[in-house]
Amino acid sequence: MNEPIVISLLDLDFYKISMGQWVFHRYPDVLVRYAFRCRTPGIPLAEIIAEKELRQELDHVRTLRFNNSELHYLRGTNEYEERMFKEAYLEFLKDLRMPSYELERVGDTYCLEFPGKWSEAIYWETIALAIVNELYYRALMVRLGSFERDVVHANGVIRLCEKLKTLRDHGRVMFSDFGTRRRFSKAWHDYVVRTLSEELPRTQFIGTSNVYLAMKYGLMPIGTSAHELFMIRAGMCETDEEIRKSQLGVVDEWWDEYHWGLSIFLPDTYGSDWFLQNVMTEERARTWKGTRQDSGDPIEFGEKLIAHYEHLGIDPRDKLLIPSDGLDVGAMTHITDYFAGRIRVSCGWGTNLTNDLGLQPLSLIIKPVEVLGRKLVKLSDNVAKATSGSAEEIERYKKIFGYTSTFEQRPLY
Amino acid sequence: MNEPIVISLLDLDFYKISMGQWVFHRYPDVLVRYAFRCRTPGIPLAEIIAEKELRQELDHVRTLRFNNSELHYLRGTNEYEERMFKEAYLEFLKDLRMPSYELERVGDTYCLEFPGKWSEAIYWETIALAIVNELYYRALMVRLGSFERDVVHANGVIRLCEKLKTLRDHGRVMFSDFGTRRRFSKAWHDYVVRTLSEELPRTQFIGTSNVYLAMKYGLMPIGTSAHELFMIRAGMCETDEEIRKSQLGVVDEWWDEYHWGLSIFLPDTYGSDWFLQNVMTEERARTWKGTRQDSGDPIEFGEKLIAHYEHLGIDPRDKLLIPSDGLDVGAMTHITDYFAGRIRVSCGWGTNLTNDLGLQPLSLIIKPVEVLGRKLVKLSDNVAKATSGSAEEIERYKKIFGYTSTFEQRPLY
Numbered sequence: 001m002n003e004p005i006v007i008s009l010l011d012l013d014f015y016k017i018s019m020g021q022w023v024f025h026r027y028p029d030v031l032v033r034y035a036f037r038c039r040t041p042g043i044p045l046a047e048i049i050a051e052k053e054l055r056q057e058l059d060h061v062r063t064l065r066f067n068n069s070e071l072h073y074l075r076g077t078n079e080y081e082e083r084m085f086k087e088a089y090l091e092f093l094k095d096l097r098m099p100s101y102e103l104e105r106v107g108d109t110y111c112l113e114f115p116g117k118w119s120e121a122i123y124w125e126t127i128a129l130a131i132v133n134e135l136y137y138r139a140l141m142v143r144l145g146s147f148e149r150d151v152v153h154a155n156g157v158i159r160l161c162e163k164l165k166t167l168r169d170h171g172r173v174m175f176s177d178f179g180t181r182r183r184f185s186k187a188w189h190d191y192v193v194r195t196l197s198e199e200l201p202r203t204q205f206i207g208t209s210n211v212y213l214a215m216k217y218g219l220m221p222i223g224t225s226a227h228e229l230f231m232i233r234a235g236m237c238e239t240d241e242e243i244r245k246s247q248l249g250v251v252d253e254w255w256d257e258y259h260w261g262l263s264i265f266l267p268d269t270y271g272s273d274w275f276l277q278n279v280m281t282e283e284r285a286r287t288w289k290g291t292r293q294d295s296g297d298p299i300e301f302g303e304k305l306i307a308h309y310e311h312l313g314i315d316p317r318d319k320l321l322i323p324s325d326g327l328d329v330g331a332m333t334h335i336t337d338y339f340a341g342r343i344r345v346s347c348g349w350g351t352n353l354t355n356d357l358g359l360q361p362l363s364l365i366i367k368p369v370e371v372l373g374r375k376l377v378k379l380s381d382n383v384a385k386a387t388s389g390s391a392e393e394i395e396r397y398k399k400i401f402g403y404t405s406t407f408e409q410r411p412l413y
Numbered sequence: 414m415n416e417p418i419v420i421s422l423l424d425l426d427f428y429k430i431s432m433g434q435w436v437f438h439r440y441p442d443v444l445v446r447y448a449f450r451c452r453t454p455g456i457p458l459a460e461i462i463a464e465k466e467l468r469q470e471l472d473h474v475r476t477l478r479f480n481n482s483e484l485h486y487l488r489g490t491n492e493y494e495e496r497m498f499k500e501a502y503l504e505f506l507k508d509l510r511m512p513s514y515e516l517e518r519v520g521d522t523y524c525l526e527f528p529g530k531w532s533e534a535i536y537w538e539t540i541a542l543a544i545v546n547e548l549y550y551r552a553l554m555v556r557l558g559s560f561e562r563d564v565v566h567a568n569g570v571i572r573l574c575e576k577l578k579t580l581r582d583h584g585r586v587m588f589s590d591f592g593t594r595r596r597f598s599k600a601w602h603d604y605v606v607r608t609l610s611e612e613l614p615r616t617q618f619i620g621t622s623n624v625y626l627a628m629k630y631g632l633m634p635i636g637t638s639a640h641e642l643f644m645i646r647a648g649m650c651e652t653d654e655e656i657r658k659s660q661l662g663v664v665d666e667w668w669d670e671y672h673w674g675l676s677i678f679l680p681d682t683y684g685s686d687w688f689l690q691n692v693m694t695e696e697r698a699r700t701w702k703g704t705r706q707d708s709g710d711p712i713e714f715g716e717k718l719i720a721h722y723e724h725l726g727i728d729p730r731d732k733l734l735i736p737s738d739g740l741d742v743g744a745m746t747h748i749t750d751y752f753a754g755r756i757r758v759s760c761g762w763g764t765n766l767t768n769d770l771g772l773q774p775l776s777l778i779i780k781p782v783e784v785l786g787r788k789l790v791k792l793s794d795n796v797a798k799a800t801s802g803s804a805e806e807i808e809r810y811k812k813i814f815g816y817t818s819t820f821e822q823r824p825l826y
Contacts, residue, residue, distance in 0.1 A: 145612075146611070147573075151574045154574070155567075157563050158564065158571055195563075198559070199560055
């Protein structure tokens with residue numbers, strides 16, 4: 001066995017920690033289940049990745065603990081708010097042992113699930129995705145000849161170099177690395193982030209979502225929250241009205257936890273239109289820092305967001321738009337230029353940043369699928385991204401949230 | 414200091430050994446002088462390469478000896494003729510210590526010369542060129558940032574990959590590595606040759622001129638003779654008639670040494686037209702294997718050569734044409750396709766093979782400039798490549814050989 005892929009529990013996305021504390025403070029013992037899925041069709045994952053290796057990697061993660069320096073780093077994190085991580089939470093992290101997983105080969109792919117207390121199972125997502133990704137590309141690389149492997153790496157370097165050239169020509173484009181979950185390998189991710197940190201000013205390369213790399217290279221750790229908060233909180237409810245109310249609850253509890261520092265809306269879980277009308281009311285829209293756009297059309301959504309702010313008498317130029325759905329340099333440049341002078345744009349750049357070496361990237365996801373034994377629903381602003389145990393549940397949620405979107409596009413990554 | 418660049422006396426071009434034995438057998442004590450020159454204008458070599466480093470590298474070569482395994486390799490060389498290297502010569506090599514050099518900074522470049530007995534000084538050429546080249550590119554690389562260096566290497570890999578693709582699409586193109594003297598670095602040269610040996614069949618990648626790499630990778634060592642034989646032998650003569658006769662002498666003495674195995678004409682030292690008419694008479698043309706084309710236009714020369722063979726009643730399809738002047742894949746493909754079915758073509762591929770990473774290659778040469786205190790002349794089939802101590806001597810040689818070529822083109826490399 002090579003050195004394990006994940007050698008630190010900080011090798012995950014910052015939002016797992018920021019959400020982790022929120023969950024720890026509010027819903028620590030709620031039982032949830034996360035499930036892995038490969039959205040890219042026709043990939044026989046179980047033929048490519050050996051089950052034994054996958055188990056070894058996942059098992060190794062369960063031997064890891066947050067060490068003293070890592071806890072110091074979190075305790076010292078002040079980029080969003082002084083002492084944003086409380087001692088009780090850091091104590092909890094100190095004792096955390098990653099909960100067990102369920103892995104089974106089904107046909108030519110894997111059923112990989114993470115059941116457990118929300119406060120513990122939450123940390124698996126980006127860790128397990130990074131592991132599956134790396135094992136997959138490692139297997140592809142082993143099948144190549146030595147020179148072909150060099151060509152793959154060289155392609156990665158040249159493409160990164162071209163990205164840097166374009167970004168230097170478009171100094172207005174601001175972005176962060178969001179690529180942990182889809183990285184070609186840990187080593188490549190490290191190389192990309194180090195190179196960005198050396199080659200671009202911090203006013204352009206803002207930081208990385210990967211806490212381990214943020215710590216290693218002294219970068220700003222980036223991240224706020226994900227759909228799972230909205231999905232699981234909705235799933236905990238009985239009536240339609242409770243479900244609707246839960247969405248406001250998530251947002252207000254998030255403000256209570258982190259205040260202005262991490263006040264980035266994520267409006268698309270059950271359709272952004274409903275969210276803008278019902279959650280982004282004047283007071284919240286005025287106090288919150290900005291909005292992340294993770295599905296649908298970023299230009300269309302940005303226009304809608306600006307119109308919403310203006311309708312409320314709020315100057316959108318003080319607000320932040322964070323596109324994060326399948327971006328590349330062209331899209332980042334286009335969105336940034338398009339909204340220049342109208343709203344601030346800072347991009348979250350994932351797959352195309354950390355897995356662009358000429359091999360097809362995989363669209364792997366790990367999503368919460370159950371809470372308290374009940375199936376969870378996500379709609380998003382892209383019909384193709386909707387998930388649920390049943391069509392009935394999706395229809396129910398569409399009604400609850402007055403969902404009318406017809407935008408449909410297979411996820412790029 | 415890094416590991417020295419040249420760590421084996423076999424890290425030179427095979428023709429230095431094949432010519433070396435010929436010289437050892439015939440003119441061992443003739444005093445000659447080789448001189449280094451950079452033909453690329455505007456390169457302040459002495460500003461870029463530290464004199465101390467250059468001396469260290471050259472001095473290190475003088476500590477080297479042919480070791481027992483290297484002598485075994487030469488003794489066992491049977492690709493051209495059984496036991497082509499005689500015991501007396503191998504004994505001589507065993508005791509060889511590279512003669513001293515003269516190095517002086519002149520303005521922003523170096524005067525670097527190698528005086529001595531022909532049988533000893535002959536080995537410096539490709540060794541010293543490889544050293545100057547590597548020190549030059551090493552200095553350029555040190556000035557780059559870490560990522561820029563990665564990009565240079567990645568460019569090298571991608572360009573090599575594109576070369577391989579084109580060569581696979583043109584399986585008829587046959588070539589050998591002639592790139593020792595102009596290589597980006599020893600490590601890169603090694604990488605290129607190893608990759609070619611793994612990626613292409615031996616019917617296409619015939620071998621390498623570098624004896625060390627031929628030995629390391631079990632490849633065919635490639636090379637015959639160079640202009641220095643014709644130049645120095647002419648320089649040893651007094652009268653015009655003796656000079657003309659010396660050219661036939663070189664050719665016949667070469668046949669006496671190696672017979673059919675290394676019978677490749679090099680016709681352009683004083684103009685190929687004279688050579689074809691006066692040296693490549695029917696018997697020689699019929700017995701010799703082929704001809705190397707090292708200056709002028711390869712298509713034009715090939716046509717002339719084919720016409721010459723046909724005029725003599727010899728089937729050119731049994732003969733070999735070896736273009737070796739500033740080739741790239743495009744030129745090799747064009748020449749090979751152009752002459753398909755008319756004459757066999759096998760290319761000698763140098764600078765563009767071993768120094769194509771995006772940095773400008775240098776046209777560095779080391780040529781014999783004196784014999785017995787007399788300046789040497791070379792004309793070639795390219796007026797821009799003519800060299801001599803004086804214009805009068807060039808004119809004299811032009812008259813002697815009825816030289817009328819007007820082809821003029823700055824050497825690509």
